[in-house]
Structures are given as C-alpha cells and as structure tokens.
Amino acid sequence: MYAWIFRNLPGPIWLRIIEALILIAAIVLLLMVYVFPWLSQFSPFTESTIGLNTP
Amino acid sequence: MNRVATAPGRRMTRQKPSAGNRILGVLGEILITLGILLMLYVAWELWWTNIDSANAQKQVTQNLVQNIGDVKIGDDTEEDIDYGPAPVAEVNPGETFGIMYFPRFGSNGSHHPVTYGVGRDVIDNLGIGYYPSTQLPGEKGNFAVAAHRQTHGQVFWDIDKLQKGDKIYLQTKEGYYTYTWYETEIVQPSNGDVLLPVPHEPDAEPKRSILTMTSCHPPFTTRLRIIAYSELTDWRPLEAGPPKEIREMVKDATS
Numbered sequence: 001m002y003a004w005i006f007r008n009l010p011g012p013i014w015l016r017i018i019e020a021l022i023l024i025a026a027i028v029l030l031l032m033v034y035v036f037p038w039l040s041q042f043s044p045f046t047e048s049t050i051g052l053n054t055p
Numbered sequence: 056m057n058r059v060a061t062a063p064g065r066r067m068t069r070q071k072p073s074a075g076n077r078i079l080g081v082l083g084e085i086l087i088t089l090g091i092l093l094m095l096y097v098a099w100e101l102w103w104t105n106i107d108s109a110n111a112q113k114q115v116t117q118n119l120v121q122n123i124g125d126v127k128i129g130d131d132t133e134e135d136i137d138y139g140p141a142p143v144a145e146v147n148p149g150e151t152f153g154i155m156y157f158p159r160f161g162s163n164g165s166h167h168p169v170t171y172g173v174g175r176d177v178i179d180n181l182g183i184g185y186y187p188s189t190q191l192p193g194e195k196g197n198f199a200v201a202a203h204r205q206t207h208g209q210v211f212w213d214i215d216k217l218q219k220g221d222k223i224y225l226q227t228k229e230g231y232y233t234y235t236w237y238e239t240e241i242v243q244p245s246n247g248d249v250l251l252p253v254p255h256e257p258d259a260e261p262k263r264s265i266l267t268m269t270s271c272h273p274p275f276t277t278r279l280r281i282i283a284y285s286e287l288t289d290w291r292p293l294e295a296g297p298p299k300e301i302r303e304m305v306k307d308a309t310s
Contacts, residue, residue, distance in 0.1 A: 031095055032095075036100075036103075039096070040100070
C-alpha cells in the first residue's frame with residue numbers, strides 16, 4: 001500500500017520524498033484538528049465532572 | 056564456510072511475491088497504520104489539547120477583560136480596608152464571567168477563565184466550568200466548578216497540592232472574592248452531593264459561602280473524583296485593586 005503510493009508519486013526520488021512528507025503532515029494535521037476532536041466525544045477517558053446534574 | 060549461503064535474502068529481493076504474501080503485507084501495513092493512529096490520538100489528547108485549550112482560554116480571558124474595562128492594580132495603601140460582605144456575582148448562561156487565580160498551582164501560580172456550564176464545550180477548551188445548579192459567588196451555599204486534571208489545559212493538575220492557608224481568588228466584574236482552602240476529599244464519580252449547598256447534607260441550611268472544585272483522580276484516570284473545598288473569607292471591589300498576593304498575576308492576566 002505505502003510502497004504503491006510512493007511509486008506512483010510524480011517526480012524524481014528527492015521530490016517524491018518531499019511529497020510523501022507533505023502528505024504525512026497533511027494527514028496528521030487533519031486528524032489533530034478535525035478527526036480527534038470529533039472522536040473524543042465518544043471517549044470515556046476525559047470526564048472530570050461529577051453527579052447526575054451535568055449536561 | 057560458504058559466506059554467500061548464510062545471507063540468502065540478498066539475491067532474492069526482486070522476486071515477485073505470492074498472493075498470500077501480498078495479503079499478509081497489506082494486513083501488516085493496516086496494523087501498523089492502526090498502531091500509529093492510536094499513538095497519534097494519545098499525542099493529541101496529552102499534548103495538542105493543552106495547546107488548543109491555552110489558545111481558547113487566552114481568547115475568552117481577553118474578551119472578559121475588555122468587558123470589565125480598565126482593571127486597577129492599586130498599591131499597599133488600600134490593603135487593610137474591610138469592604139463588608141461580598142455581593143452576589145451576576146452570572147448569565149453561556150458567558151465567561153470570571154478569572155480564577157491559584158498562587159499554589161504551577162511553579163509561579165496560574166490563572167484560568169471561569170465559564171457558565173460544565174459541558175464539553177466549556178471544560179474541554181475554556182478552562183474552568185461553573186455548575187449551573189449550584190449557588191453563585193457571594194451567595195450562601197456552594198459555588199462549584201469543574202476542570203480537567205490532565206489534558207485540555209490540565210487546569211486542576213495541582214489540585215492535590217493545596218495546603219492549609221492556601222488562597223484561591225476569583226475576579227469578576229463585581230470584584231475579587233478570596234477563598235481559603237480547608238479540605239480535600241476523594242469520592243466516587245456518582246457522588247453528586249458534594250455539590251449541595253452544604254456538601255453531603257441534603258437538608259442543611261447553608262450558613263457560609265464555599266467554593267467547591269471538582270476534578271479527576273488519580274491523574275490520567277477517571278476512576279474517582281477529587282474535591283477541594285474552600286471558604287469565602289474576604290472580598291474587595293474591583294476599584295480597590297487586587298489583593299497584593301495576586302497583584303502581579305492580575306497584571307499579567309489583564310494586560
């Protein structure tokens with residue numbers, strides 16, 4: 001999968017390395033900014049309130 | 056000894072893999088990807104949320120300071136005046152109404168905004184949340200707040216470090232409420248009666264104003280809750296300037 005992506009990136013090898021790094025950075029940013037905040041509402045690990053009268 | 060025979064892999068690297076090997080290869084990559092995703096999520100939770108929270112807190116603190124107007128810092132001359140009983144703070148749903156100062160927290164003290172509500176929208180990003188079902192600052196009874204112990208700004212990380220005589224200050228547009236810590240307890244997460252006007256006493260009539268801080272315990276778990284109680288011991292109007300213990304912190308927070 002990753003080898004296939006790397007082989008199909010355009011350009012010489014040095015450019016493909018840069019492209020791969022940009023891709024990785026973009027995916028990490030996407031996860032950090034959008035996906036994980038959304039995911040965390042299902043996570044039971046961050047409750048710090050108490051009692052039943054919390055919304 | 057035949058050295059070539061001990062390293063057979065070298066000559067076979069370009070052979071076309073079988074279908075089974077390719078499936079195994081893809082499966083392996085998927086597992087590695089899942090592992091990396093989990094590690095990234097942990098990194099997000101433990102590190103990134105603190106940055107997000109710090110930015111959001113800074114933003115709402117600035118908004119609040121703009122609403123309060125010029126904050127007078129004052130000097131030692133007005134230190135010992137008694138300003139009488141504290142007024143009840145005005146708190147509207149959804150608004151950030153105060154800044155709390157904790158000289159004990161961190162290496163040099165810390166301050167965080169206080170916002171109405173304890174939903175994720177508040178405590179995940181805006182620092183401290185106020186339980187709307189509890190009493191207001193200055194009112195007889197229990198002014199209760201919640202914040203994260205770790206992650207999302209780790210606002211109450213040092214809640215277990217509070218000691219006898221430690222002060223916690225709340226600045227609102229009315230003035231400065233000074234609370235003095237007196238007790239900390241560990242309870243089950245379902246134990247909501249710590250939020251009663253008199254904690255654990257459902258029918259008691261409150262005679263004093265207290266501050267109840269709730270957070271997670273032990274750190275990095277949600278197994279129990281740590282509850283820190285403080286009593287309202289002093290009050291100063293905004294015009295009198297902050298108590299001298301937090302003068303530098305107020306200057307820092309409101310500039």
